[in-house]
Amino acid sequence: MSNFSTIIERWWLVTFASFMVILFLFLNNGPSSTNTTVLQNLPRPLTTSIDFPNTVNVQYPNPQNFNLNSEQATSRFPTSNLPSCIPLNLTSTNVEPEKSSQVTMSELKFPEAEKSSTQVPQWQNSKPSYSSTGNVEPEKSAQQVPVSNWESSRSLTLNNQIPRTELQNSDPSRLNVQVPKTKLQSSEPSIEGDNVEEEIAMEETKCDIFDGKWVYDPQTSPMYDPTICDSFLSDTVSCRRHGRSDREYEKWRWEAKDCKIPRFNVHDMLERLRGKRVILVGDSINHSQWESLACLLYSSIPNQSSVPRPGWTFKSEAYDLSVEFHWSNFLVELEVNRTTGKSILKLDRVSPGARKWVGADIMVFNTGHWWANRKRWDWFQYKRKVFEDMKLETAFRVAMKTWARWIETNVDTSKTIVFFRGFSAFHFGKHWCYRETMPIMDESYELKFGKSLKEIVERTIPAMKTPVKYLNITKLTQYRVDAHSSIYKTPNAKQLIASGREKPQMLADCSHWCVPGVPDTWNHLLYASMVLDSRPRRTASHKLI
Numbered sequence: 001m002s003n004f005s006t007i008i009e010r011w012w013l014v015t016f017a018s019f020m021v022i023l024f025l026f027l028n029n030g031p032s033s034t035n036t037t038v039l040q041n042l043p044r045p046l047t048t049s050i051d052f053p054n055t056v057n058v059q060y061p062n063p064q065n066f067n068l069n070s071e072q073a074t075s076r077f078p079t080s081n082l083p084s085c086i087p088l089n090l091t092s093t094n095v096e097p098e099k100s101s102q103v104t105m106s107e108l109k110f111p112e113a114e115k116s117s118t119q120v121p122q123w124q125n126s127k128p129s130y131s132s133t134g135n136v137e138p139e140k141s142a143q144q145v146p147v148s149n150w151e152s153s154r155s156l157t158l159n160n161q162i163p164r165t166e167l168q169n170s171d172p173s174r175l176n177v178q179v180p181k182t183k184l185q186s187s188e189p190s191i192e193g194d195n196v197e198e199e200i201a202m203e204e205t206k207c208d209i210f211d212g213k214w215v216y217d218p219q220t221s222p223m224y225d226p227t228i229c230d231s232f233l234s235d236t237v238s239c240r241r242h243g244r245s246d247r248e249y250e251k252w253r254w255e256a257k258d259c260k261i262p263r264f265n266v267h268d269m270l271e272r273l274r275g276k277r278v279i280l281v282g283d284s285i286n287h288s289q290w291e292s293l294a295c296l297l298y299s300s301i302p303n304q305s306s307v308p309r310p311g312w313t314f315k316s317e318a319y320d321l322s323v324e325f326h327w328s329n330f331l332v333e334l335e336v337n338r339t340t341g342k343s344i345l346k347l348d349r350v351s352p353g354a355r356k357w358v359g360a361d362i363m364v365f366n367t368g369h370w371w372a373n374r375k376r377w378d379w380f381q382y383k384r385k386v387f388e389d390m391k392l393e394t395a396f397r398v399a400m401k402t403w404a405r406w407i408e409t410n411v412d413t414s415k416t417i418v419f420f421r422g423f424s425a426f427h428f429g430k431h432w433c434y435r436e437t438m439p440i441m442d443e444s445y446e447l448k449f450g451k452s453l454k455e456i457v458e459r460t461i462p463a464m465k466t467p468v469k470y471l472n473i474t475k476l477t478q479y480r481v482d483a484h485s486s487i488y489k490t491p492n493a494k495q496l497i498a499s500g501r502e503k504p505q506m507l508a509d510c511s512h513w514c515v516p517g518v519p520d521t522w523n524h525l526l527y528a529s530m531v532l533d534s535r536p537r538r539t540a541s542h543k544l545i
Contacts, residue, residue, distance in 0.1 A: 207259030222516035224299035239514035282366035292519035433510035
């Protein structure tokens, strides 16, 4: 019996040894190339370019130099000759080396969308967490799809390749391939059986509607006939009424660089404002914005609205709507001694008219121009101490903090939306507005005056507890040397100049604007901000907010 057991044991040993020898020979004599099927199915986040290249260049990150261009990287690092299952052009930037055998993907370059950028995923516990940023049009969004999910695509699969010549000449919509334009936050690749849409948090990347250029568009501008509003438009903005004959300044439209600004729809705006109280608070420049907004609304429903004199309130009973203007040149209190005429600017006390601001549904504030003229006040007051002089930036910073505290104390964020309109450019000196009929087309042009005050505003608003939306109209106004009221804020200005009784230097107003004109764009962007902010966004739980 022991002999039989010994024979059995030796037979198993011989069999096992034979199997190992055969397996070793098989592996040594097999193909030496990399198993591309495994590599192709690694769960990497990918994006594609519509203009597919003929080859795939997977470039490995070099911790010593992350800023090489594609030609340098190809010559210094090994490239893969994998079959072009998903044609891409990959470039390495700012990648932290990982201790994983998997290849880390780099930033993707898009020939047709240079503005888009994608951050490299950081691989942890074999589950990549990816985050991408890019510019998106307000009306559009596209989801980013992991490689593992592309196997089921009808038009682009791993096993059934489409010839490159067909890809290059194909319609992107037919291939179902999109350039990513959304921002993925803390998302993971889907596991078999999971719902991708419920796992990926989608959020629209906001575009800066205040960064752009002016385009000539006589088909859509101006948006109304100003003669309808003659009864309440002030002399300051009534250029047509005072003899300005050219109309080209009315026919320019602001266009953002990286997204489409929603077209102004007066009926939609009226519906958004239904049952609301809107206030605009500030100086005469903000009064011009109120005049523009009142004219935009009134011209569409003249029989359902009114502007009682002195022209500071637009009312529509049909829409249960009021749009009011409240004067406050500094937003803080300016106290004038009626006997001596001397004035004190009280930096720590908000304007006395603030009690009338309370309860409004939409607030639009501005200040700035009156701060540019030191002769508008005699002394400063802060904490009951009077100062004969003070650095302008210091005084303005204190005043902005006083306003910010009032907003934080008196605004109910569940009801009220607050806007602050930035500085409006004026044109004197080298770029004097007199007789100008065309915008400044040099996009590098920049006015320096008021820059320090503008920076104070832009530091104050983000630090506030109450959210305030910033209408940054400085850049768009600095190009419009042609659209100021100039001499046309004064009746019979042409005759006065021609007769020699007045000089253009004394009459030309290069601070205020004609209406129709630039203030209409401010209200267009106010409307666009309301539209974009009201669009639903998706959270990780796939709920609309």
